[in-house]
Structure formats: structure tokens, C-alpha cells
Amino acid sequence: QVQLQESGPGLVRPSETLSLTCTVSDYSITTDYSWGWIRQPPGRGLEWIGIIYHSGSAYYNPSLKSRVTISVDTSKNQFSLGLSSVTAADTAVYYCARVLGIPAEMYFDYWGQGTLVTVSS
Amino acid sequence: SYDLTQPPSVSVSPGQTARITCSGDKLGNEYTCWYQQKPGQSPVLVIYQDRKRPSGIPERFSGSNSGNTATLTISGTQAMDEADYYCQTWDSNTVVFGGGTKLTVL
Numbered sequence: 267q268v269q270l271q272e273s274g275p276g277l278v279r280p281s282e283t284l285s286l287t288c289t290v291s292d293y294s295i296t297t298d299y300s301w302g303w304i305r306q307p308p309g310r311g312l313e314w315i316g317i318i319y320h321s322g323s324a325y326y327n328p329s330l331k332s333r334v335t336i337s338v339d340t341s342k343n344q345f346s347l348g349l350s351s352v353t354a355a356d357t358a359v360y361y362c363a364r365v366l367g368i369p370a371e372m373y374f375d376y377w378g379q380g381t382l383v384t385v386s387s
Numbered sequence: 388s389y390d391l392t393q394p395p396s397v398s399v400s401p402g403q404t405a406r407i408t409c410s411g412d413k414l415g416n417e418y419t420c421w422y423q424q425k426p427g428q429s430p431v432l433v434i435y436q437d438r439k440r441p442s443g444i445p446e447r448f449s450g451s452n453s454g455n456t457a458t459l460t461i462s463g464t465q466a467m468d469e470a471d472y473y474c475q476t477w478d479s480n481t482v483v484f485g486g487g488t489k490l491t492v493l
Contacts, residue, residue: 304484313484317482328388370417370418370477371477372477372482373435374430374475
């Protein structure tokens with residue numbers, strides 16, 4: 267069974283860059299799947315951040331696109347999230363997930379446990 | 388941007404049928420999936436491609452999608468089904484989530 271685990275700082279200063287890594291276990295990230303990031307502010311709903319396809323192409327939430335980068339490190343079986351110029355509004359639980367399906371029918375079938383990132387000075 | 392609208396809350400008695408709706412412009416032309424999220428836990432996929440159930444999801448969970456509305460139906464609702472439920476679709480290279488519905492079993 268695929269396992270995903272987020273890691274990274276739990277506290278980030280305003281205006282700095284949030285960096286998280288998702289380590290995938292019991293599954294090779296180079297296999298034909300895509301990978302994504304989703305976040306959830308405290309007490310609120312899910313917000314999609316972005317997806318990176320097996321091909322290496324990435325698609326981002328238009329509202330975050332100018333600040334987001336998702337990349338894959340096949341040597342470590344990991345993929346990463348970078349979010350620049352953070353503010354308190356970026357405080358959330360961040361989830362990584364595996365993506366199944368072609369674009370028109372994509373869904374997230376395996377999720378990490380989530381990691382809380384707080385933006386505060 | 389494309390919006391998905393869900394009722395904030397739905398209540399159901401144990402053993403009864405719960406229906407949670409998700410509305411969007413011509414949503415029936417797109418595939419929709421559903422996630423269940425219990426407090427302090429990660430979301431779990433319960434329905435994908437409108438009506439398919441992943442392995443391990445009870446048969447009481449079913450889905451449909453037509454016109455402007457997708458519906459998650461839970462037949463014979465149990466106390467363990469109390470959770471937040473989110474619909475999700477794909478539009479113009481973006482993933483869209485509904486705002487979520489809190490299902491209360493009382």
C-alpha cells in the first residue's frame with residue numbers, strides 16, 4: 267500500500283518561502299502516476315495547490331500560481347512544494363497525495379497525514 | 388473560475404438515507420469524486436468517476452451526477468459516517484473542491 271509522508275518546518279516567517287517534502291514509500295514515484303498538494307486552513311475546507319504529472323508538467327491553482335513551485339526528486343522518491351512570500355493566510359495543514367486518472371477525471375486516492383504550517387513572526 | 392456549491396450541513400437519523408449535493412454549471416458533463424474527512428484525519432476517497440467505489444468503501448456509499456448536480460448518497464447511515472464530505476471535479480486544468488458538507492448523524 268502506498269504511503270505518503272509530509273515533512274518540513276512547522277513555522278515559517280512572513281515573506282519567507284514555505285518548503286515541504288513528500289516522501290513516498292512502497293511505490294516508485296517514477297511509475298505512471300501524478301502527485302499533488304492540497305491545503306486546509308484551520309476550521310476551513312480543502313484548497314487545491316497544484317499537481318505535477320508523470321511527464322514533469324505542473325499545473326497550479328491560479329490564485330497561487332505566481333508563488334508556487336512543485337518538483338519531483340526521483341532519486342529520493344520524493345516530491346516537493348515551494349510557496350514563496352507567505353502570509354498568515356497561508357497557515358494551514360498541508361497534504362500531499364497521489365493522483366489517479368487522466369486530467370478530466372483526476373482524483374486523489376492516497377493522502378499523507380498532513381502537516382501543520384504556521385506563518386508567524 | 389469554476390465553483391462547486393455544497394450545503395454547509397446535512398442531518399440524518401441512524402439507518403436513514405443521507406443525500407449530499409454538489410452543484411456546478413453543467414457539472415454532469417464532468418467527472419466528480421467525493422472525499423470523507425473525520426476530525427483530525429486526512430480525507431479519504433469514497434467515490435470517484437461519479438459513481439465508482441474504491442476498494443474497502445462500504446456499499447452503502449453511492450454517487451450520481453447529472454445536469455448541474457452531483458449527489459453522494461449514504462444508505463443506512465451509521466454513526467461512523469458522521470464527517471465532513473467534499474466533492475471535487477476538474478475544470479480547465481484546475482482541480483476544484485466544493486466547500487464541504489458536515490454530515491451529522493443524530
